[in-house]
Amino acid sequence: MAREMWLDLASSLELAWRLTVRDLSAQYRQTFLGFLWAIIMPLANTLVWVFLSRSGVVNVSDTLLPYPVYVFTGTMLWAILMDALNAPLQIVTASKIMLAKINFPREALVVAGIYQTMVNALIKVALLLIALLVMGIHPDWSLLLFPIGLLSLILVGTLIGLALTPVGLLYADVGKAIPLLMQFLMYLTPVVFAMPKEGLPATLFQLNPLTPLILTARDWLTGFTPEHLGYFVVVNVVSIVLLFMFWVVFRLAMPILIERIGS
Amino acid sequence: MWYGMRDIGSELLGRRHGTDGVLRREEFWAVKGISFELKRGDCLGLIGHNGAGKTTLLRMLNGLIKPDQGRIEMRGKVGALIALGAGFNPVLTGRENIYVNAAVLGMNKRHVDGKIDEIIDFAEIREFINSPVQTYSSGMNVRLGFAVAAILIEPDILFLDEVLAVGDIGFAIKCLNTVRRISNKSAVVFVSHNMQQISWFSTRVMVMDHGSVLIDSSNPSEGIDQYYGLVKHEKQISGTGEAEIYSVELMVSNQYVDSLEPTIPHGAEIGFRIKLHISSNRSGAVMQVNISDEAMNQVVCMPVNNIDGKLNKFPAGELDIQVSMGTVELASGKYSIMVAVMDPKTNESLSRVQGLSPFRVISDRVHWGKIVRHIVPQQVNVLMPPV
Numbered sequence: 223m224a225r226e227m228w229l230d231l232a233s234s235l236e237l238a239w240r241l242t243v244r245d246l247s248a249q250y251r252q253t254f255l256g257f258l259w260a261i262i263m264p265l266a267n268t269l270v271w272v273f274l275s276r277s278g279v280v281n282v283s284d285t286l287l288p289y290p291v292y293v294f295t296g297t298m299l300w301a302i303l304m305d306a307l308n309a310p311l312q313i314v315t316a317s318k319i320m321l322a323k324i325n326f327p328r329e330a331l332v333v334a335g336i337y338q339t340m341v342n343a344l345i346k347v348a349l350l351l352i353a354l355l356v357m358g359i360h361p362d363w364s365l366l367l368f369p370i371g372l373l374s375l376i377l378v379g380t381l382i383g384l385a386l387t388p389v390g391l392l393y394a395d396v397g398k399a400i401p402l403l404m405q406f407l408m409y410l411t412p413v414v415f416a417m418p419k420e421g422l423p424a425t426l427f428q429l430n431p432l433t434p435l436i437l438t439a440r441d442w443l444t445g446f447t448p449e450h451l452g453y454f455v456v457v458n459v460v461s462i463v464l465l466f467m468f469w470v471v472f473r474l475a476m477p478i479l480i481e482r483i484g485s
Numbered sequence: 486m487w488y489g490m491r492d493i494g495s496e497l498l499g500r501r502h503g504t505d506g507v508l509r510r511e512e513f514w515a516v517k518g519i520s521f522e523l524k525r526g527d528c529l530g531l532i533g534h535n536g537a538g539k540t541t542l543l544r545m546l547n548g549l550i551k552p553d554q555g556r557i558e559m560r561g562k563v564g565a566l567i568a569l570g571a572g573f574n575p576v577l578t579g580r581e582n583i584y585v586n587a588a589v590l591g592m593n594k595r596h597v598d599g600k601i602d603e604i605i606d607f608a609e610i611r612e613f614i615n616s617p618v619q620t621y622s623s624g625m626n627v628r629l630g631f632a633v634a635a636i637l638i639e640p641d642i643l644f645l646d647e648v649l650a651v652g653d654i655g656f657a658i659k660c661l662n663t664v665r666r667i668s669n670k671s672a673v674v675f676v677s678h679n680m681q682q683i684s685w686f687s688t689r690v691m692v693m694d695h696g697s698v699l700i701d702s703s704n705p706s707e708g709i710d711q712y713y714g715l716v717k718h719e720k721q722i723s724g725t726g727e728a729e730i731y732s733v734e735l736m737v738s739n740q741y742v743d744s745l746e747p748t749i750p751h752g753a754e755i756g757f758r759i760k761l762h763i764s765s766n767r768s769g770a771v772m773q774v775n776i777s778d779e780a781m782n783q784v785v786c787m788p789v790n791n792i793d794g795k796l797n798k799f800p801a802g803e804l805d806i807q808v809s810m811g812t813v814e815l816a817s818g819k820y821s822i823m824v825a826v827m828d829p830k831t832n833e834s835l836s837r838v839q840g841l842s843p844f845r846v847i848s849d850r851v852h853w854g855k856i857v858r859h860i861v862p863q864q865v866n867v868l869m870p871p872v
Contacts, residue, residue: 233591240588241572248576323568325548326589392489477551482489 227329227473234330241313241334246341260342261349264297271414285416287444291357295440296413298350299375302343303432304404306379309335311390311397321476322483328476329469332384339376347372354444362445371439374458378435381461385468388475392482411436431457488512515541516552516696523689525641528673530687530705532680532712538696539676543567543644546674561641564590564671566664570630575619579610579629582618586633600636607663608632609656628656635663643668645675661685680709680818684851706817706851713819714746716779718843728770728826728836731760735822735842736807742844749813751848751857756809759824762802763835767828769798770835774808775823776815777839783823784815784855796829816857817848 250256271293285292313335314321321328347368354361361368390396409415410423411432418424427433434450434457441448448454488509508514516538523529531539545552547565572589573582583604587597597604605611608628610621618626645664661682668686677683683690683705690708692699694715702708735742736756737749749755763770776785789808791797799806821843826835848857 236593237588237591240585244572244574244577244581244585247581248574251576317572320568320571320589322544322549324565324571324589325563326591389490477549478489478492481550 227469230327231329231333234327234333237326237330238333238337241330242337242341245313245334245338257345257349260301260346261298261353264294264301264346267297267414268294286446287359287440288357291354291359291444292416292440293414294353294357295350295443296436298346299436299439300408300411300413302339302346302372303375303379303435305342306336306339306376307383307404308400309339310380310383310387311400313338314387314391315397318483322480328473332380332472335383336376336380339379343372343376350443359444361443364442364445364447368439368442371435371442374454374461375435375439377458377465378432378461381465381468384465384472388472388479391479407432431460514696516545516693518697519691519693520555521691521701523642523672523674525672526669527689528668528675528687530683530690530708531674531676531693532678532683532690532708533693533699534715537693539693540646541696542693543646543674543676547644559642561671562639563642563644564634564638564640564667565644565646566631566634566638567644567646569627569634573618573626573630576617578617579605579608579614579621582629583633586630587637590634590637592637597637604629604632604636607636607659624653624656631660635660635667638667639670640667641671643671643673645673645677647677680712681851681853684709685853706849709851710817710845710847713779713817713845716819718777718779718819718821718840720838720840722836722838724826724834724836726836727765727767728761728763730824730826730836730838730841731762733760733822733824733841734758735844736809746843746845748845748847751813751815751817751846753813754809754811755813756807757822757842759804759806759808761804761806761824761826761836763799763804763826765801765835767835768830769800770826771796771798771829772806773825773827775825776820777823778855779819781839782855784820785810798829799826813846814856814858815846816852816855817846817850818855819843819845 253259255262268290272290275289287295310332313331317331320326321331351361386396386400407430410426410430412427413436417427417433417437431453434448434454437450438448438454440446519542521529531542533539541550543565544550546557546559547563547567570582570586572585574585577585580601583601584594584597588594605614608625608631610625610629613621613625618629621629665686673686675683675686687705687708689701689703690705691701692708692712692715699715700708700711702711734757735747735749736758737747738754739756741758742749757774759772759774772789774787774789775783776787778784787808787810789797789806821839822841823837823839824841825837827833828835
């Protein structure tokens with residue numbers, strides 16, 4: 223079983239790359255603004271939150287970083303996580319017909335999702351770095367560690383997405399519920415809010431496994447020393463173990479799902 | 486859907502639903518009790534009505550879904566011509582899509598690079614190969630899809646599902662020849678509704694009905710004959726109702742046959758006795774008798790003439806008409822009779838009944854054609870003897 227899994231994964235790499243090239247070139251051929259879309263949403267989000275906090279509608283506690291930078295990096299990193307999370311279900315759903323008719327390593331779809339997320343993430347990060355320089359933040363050597371933060375965001379996103387895929391293929395409810403739940407989860411993660419100091423929110427923020435991911439990645443990016451490194455490592459190790467488990471689930475579930483998809 | 490969730494659950498626990506042969510509510514066996522073995526060079530033709538389980542069987546063979554019971558063993562590389570043009574993205578050009586499609590079929594880029602010109606030429610779309618696929622006609626799309634699959638795969642085991650009739654006639658023939666070339670080197674499972682293709686390819690025929698095998702025969706014409714037995718010829722009546730056909734009886738060698746669906750050997754003498762009633766003959770009704778095949782194609786058309794070679798005008802009233810058709814030159818298959826009574830002036834049909842007296846023609850050989858006439862050369866001149 224394990225050997226077969228690795229063989230399938232290895233043989234799916236080329237196909238995954240082909241699918242990635244296909245989807246990305248199709249995607250960018252049909253837009254005028256192209257990769258600028260990667261930044262438009264987070265930028266709009268940042269403007270909204272800066273407006274809300276300046277006008278006093280929402281009271282945001284002080285952050286070490288200038289608040290606009292804090293929100294902008296937060297929403298950008300969150301967008302990368304969401305990309306990774308949505309990718310598996312989205313790409314498997316889009317390939318239903320192919321799945322129902324052709325026998326190819328199913329891992330290719332998930333890997334293609336990861337590739338696409340990575341390419342899009344690199345574009346986002348490049349734009350983010352430019353924006354940081356413009357806003358007067360100069361990252362230091364800890365920027366070299368940032369790719370680890372980026373990869374763990376993609377890892378956890380892919381894990382959640384992969385876990386939801388089998389159920390999501392059977393019930394369309396999953397696809398509809400994800401944006402809602404993730405929106406809620408975003409407010410429990412220091413994306414637009416700073417870490418609360420006390421009370422129930424503080425506990426929830428502390429427990430939320432996404433908190434160390436966002437905070438550590440942001441700290442590395444902006445030259446601060448990450449405070450939650452221990453929890454960050456724990457989350458990553460647990461995620462890797464879970465990723466393997468859900469990979470097995472995905473493999474076993476696929477033939478049954480294809481039965482239900484029909485041709 | 487809930488069954489799907491439960492199946493995934495039990496699969497994770499290492500159990501497989503259905504191994505005990507118990508079905509849940511609203512479930513049925515799509516394919517049951519099928520067993521066969523194929524060697525290289527064999528071709529199994531699968532025939533049956535829509536929903537008989539042919540495609541489900543192919544999907545199991547292809548490894549897409551798992552059988553609940555039983556096992557499948559295959560040795561060698563499996564190739565399938567099933568979903569043509571899988572993974573095509575309409576925005577990308579034909580050339581880009583060739584690589585995508587090939588990757589889905591498990592081919593690496595180097596392999597495709599060497600064959601890309603062959604693929605483009607086969608699909609006959611060289612001038613459009615750099616245009617987006619969404620601008621292609623549907624014919625161009627399937628041609629490209631077929632070309633990619635047919636040129637690239639070199640399988641030991643080949644599955645074909647109704648893909649041979651793509652494109653126009655010229656291209657369809659090219660496809661048939663290509664598939665024939667591939668299939669010589671492999672074991673083939675072939676699903677089709679085209680009996681001529683089945684008889685041309687198959688060394689063995691399996692007729693499926695409701696998920697099980699009705700007949701498994703190494704004589705394709707026998708299997709095809711059985712399949713024709715399943716085809717129902719339905720009676721269809723149209724016309725103004727000024728005439729009514731009571732019955733059409735079949736005569737073989739001047740003997741009435743009264744069995745429900747008689748089998749007639751190829752080459753027998755047949756005739757018909759038609760009983761009908763014409764209530765208004767207008768200016769003298771004329772009649773035409775046709776023989777239709779299982780797809781309701783009119784194969785033989787027999788206008789009923791008088792001795793002068795003109796259409797015979799029938800008077801009104803109850804009529805009992807006997808006509809002889811002569812030797813049956815029909816290929817083996819299932820046929821039925823259509824009788825039409827018309828007003829010759831207005832061409833209005835007083836009565837037209839299709840699907841009467843179905844009968845089967847049997848022959849020990851399968852022929853490519855609906856009418857078979859064996860011919861003998863009158864003269865053979867050898868112009869140049871072999872050197």
